[in-house]
Amino acid sequence: MAATPDTSAENQQPHTPDTIKQRLFLIVLVATMGALAFGYDTGIISGALPFMTLPAAQGGLGLSPFTQGLVSSSLIFGAALGAFLSGYFSDRFGRRITLRSLAVLFVLGSLGTAIAPDVNIMIAMRFLLGIAVGGGSSTVPVFIAEIAGPKRRAPLVSRNELMIVSGQLIAYVTSTLMSYLLHDEHLWRYMLSIAMVPGVLLFIGTFFVPASPHWLVAEGRFKEAKRILKHLRETPKEVRKELAEMKRQSAEADKGPSVSELIREKWVIRLLLLGAGLGFVLQFTGVNAFMYYTPIILKTTGLGTNASIAATIGNGIVSVLAALCALWGVSRFGRRQLLIVGLLVVIAAQVCLGLIMTLLPQNMTQSYLALACILVFLFFMQMFIAPVYWLLMSELFPMKLRGVLTGAAVAFQWICNAIVAFAFPLVLSVAGNETFFIFAVINVGSLVFVMMMLPETRGKTLEEIEIHMRDKYGELDAESAS
The missing domain is CATH 1.20.1250.20 (MFS general substrate transporter like domains)
Incomplete structure (x- = not known):
C-alpha cells in the first residue's frame, strides 16, 4: 500500500501570498479592536460631556469645570499606568493573554462609565478604562510587529493608527447623530456604553489568533513558534531564516545579562x-x-x-x-x-x-x-x-x-x-x-x-x-x- 502523504497543517508549504495576507489581515483585525476601542474612548467624551454637566434631575452628573477636567483626564492618567504595567505582563505572560485581559478591562470600564451613579464612580471607571486604553496602545503594535514579519511589518502596524483615528471618527459621528436623533436624558450613557462592543470583539478574537512567535522563542517553545511561522510565512526559507534569527537572539539574551x-x-x-x-x-x-x-x-x-x-x-x-x-x-x-x-x-x-x-x-x-x-x-x-x-x-x-x-x-x-x-x-x-x-x-x-x-x-x-x-x-x- 502506498504511503499516505502527510497533509497536516504543519507540512503544507509553501503558502500562497493571498492566503498569508488573509491570515495576517484577520489577526491584525482582531488585535486592532483594541485600537478601535482606544480611539472611541478618547473621542466620545467630547460628545458626552455637555450632557454629563446637566444637573442630576435632568439625567446628568452635575459636573463642574473642575470635575469635567477630572473626568476627561482620568482616562489619560490611567492610560499612562496601563501602558507601563502592560509591558511587564506582556513580557511575562505573552502578548495574546495580555490583550485578552485588556479586553476584559475595556468591557468593565465601558460598562462602569455607562452606569456610573455619581462623579466619583465615573472618575474611577474612566481611570480603569484608561488602563485598558494605555495597555492596548503599547501591546497591540508590538504584537502585530512580531506576527507580521519584516516584509509586511510597516503597513500592518500602521493599521493600528488607522483604527485609532477610525474609532475617534466613529465617536464624533455617533455623538453628533445621537444628540440630534435621541431625546433622552441618559443619552450620554448610551454613548459611553457603545465602547463595550470592540472590547467584546477583542476578547472573543484572542481565542482565534496565535501567540507571538518571538515571545514563544524567548520562552524556549521553539516547536510552537515554528508551527505558527509556517502558517504566516510564504516559504520554508522565510521560516528557517526568521526562526534561526530568533533563536540566536534568544540564546545571546540568555547568555548575556539578566533583565535587571x-x-x-x-x-x-x-x-x-x-x-x-x-x-x-x-x-x-x-x-x-x-x-x-x-x-x-x-x-x-x-x-x-x-x-x-x-x-x-x-x-x-x-x-x-x-x-x-x-x-x-x-x-x-x-x-x-x-x-x-x-x-x-x-x-x-x-x-x-x-x-x-x-x-x-x-x-x-x-x-x-x-x-x-x-x-x-x-x-x-x-x-x-x-x-x-x-x-x-x-x-x-x-x-x-x-x-x-x-x-x-x-x-x-x-x-x-x-x-x-x-x-x-x-x-x-x-x-x-x-x-x-x-x-x-x-x-x-x-x-x-x-x-x-x-x-x-x-x-x-x-x-x-x-x-x-x-x-x-x-x-x-x-x-x-x-
Whole structure:
C-alpha cells in the first residue's frame, strides 16, 4: 500500500501570498479592536460631556469645570499606568493573554462609565478604562510587529493608527447623530456604553489568533513558534531564516545579562530615552490640542457653535484619510524621511495658523483659513508622524525587554498627552494666538532631535534592528568612556 502523504497543517508549504495576507489581515483585525476601542474612548467624551454637566434631575452628573477636567483626564492618567504595567505582563505572560485581559478591562470600564451613579464612580471607571486604553496602545503594535514579519511589518502596524483615528471618527459621528436623533436624558450613557462592543470583539478574537512567535522563542517553545511561522510565512526559507534569527537572539539574551542588569546598561537606557523623546515629539506637535479644542479655537474666529462642533467631524475624516495614505507611505519611505517631512509641514501649518489668527480680522475668511490650516496640520500629522511613532515603538527595543521598554516609552507619551491637554487652554488664555508660534518653536527642536538621534529601521528584521541599536549605542558608550 502506498504511503499516505502527510497533509497536516504543519507540512503544507509553501503558502500562497493571498492566503498569508488573509491570515495576517484577520489577526491584525482582531488585535486592532483594541485600537478601535482606544480611539472611541478618547473621542466620545467630547460628545458626552455637555450632557454629563446637566444637573442630576435632568439625567446628568452635575459636573463642574473642575470635575469635567477630572473626568476627561482620568482616562489619560490611567492610560499612562496601563501602558507601563502592560509591558511587564506582556513580557511575562505573552502578548495574546495580555490583550485578552485588556479586553476584559475595556468591557468593565465601558460598562462602569455607562452606569456610573455619581462623579466619583465615573472618575474611577474612566481611570480603569484608561488602563485598558494605555495597555492596548503599547501591546497591540508590538504584537502585530512580531506576527507580521519584516516584509509586511510597516503597513500592518500602521493599521493600528488607522483604527485609532477610525474609532475617534466613529465617536464624533455617533455623538453628533445621537444628540440630534435621541431625546433622552441618559443619552450620554448610551454613548459611553457603545465602547463595550470592540472590547467584546477583542476578547472573543484572542481565542482565534496565535501567540507571538518571538515571545514563544524567548520562552524556549521553539516547536510552537515554528508551527505558527509556517502558517504566516510564504516559504520554508522565510521560516528557517526568521526562526534561526530568533533563536540566536534568544540564546545571546540568555547568555548575556539578566533583565535587571540589562535594563541598567547604557545602550538600553539610551534606547529608552530615544523612545521617550519620540513620545514628546508626537504629543508636542500639539495634535491633541487640535483634536480636543478645535471648536474653541474656531469660536474665537466668530464661527458659530454648531459649525465649530461640525468641524470636529472634519478632523476625524481627514485623520482617517491620512491614516489610509500612511499604509501606502510607510512601505515605500524610510521612518526618518517621513518624520522629517511631517514635522516640516506641521511647523509651517502652525506658523500660518498663528499669522491668520493674529493678523486677520474676525470673519468667515479667517474661520475658513484657520480650519484649512488645522486640517493640513492633521493630515500630515496623521500620515507622516503618528503612524511612524507607533511603528517605531514596535521596532526599537530588544526582544528580552520589548514589552517593558515599549510600555515605559508609551506611558511617557501618555504623560506628555496629559500635559498638552491641560496646558493648552491655560497657555491660550495667557499667550493668545502666539500659542501656535510656541508649538512651532517646540517642533523645530523636535525636528533637530529626529535628524540627529533617530536611526533608520526600514527593511530590517526585529533581530537586525536590535543588533544595530546595540552596536550603535555601544559605540557611543565606548567613545564617551575613552
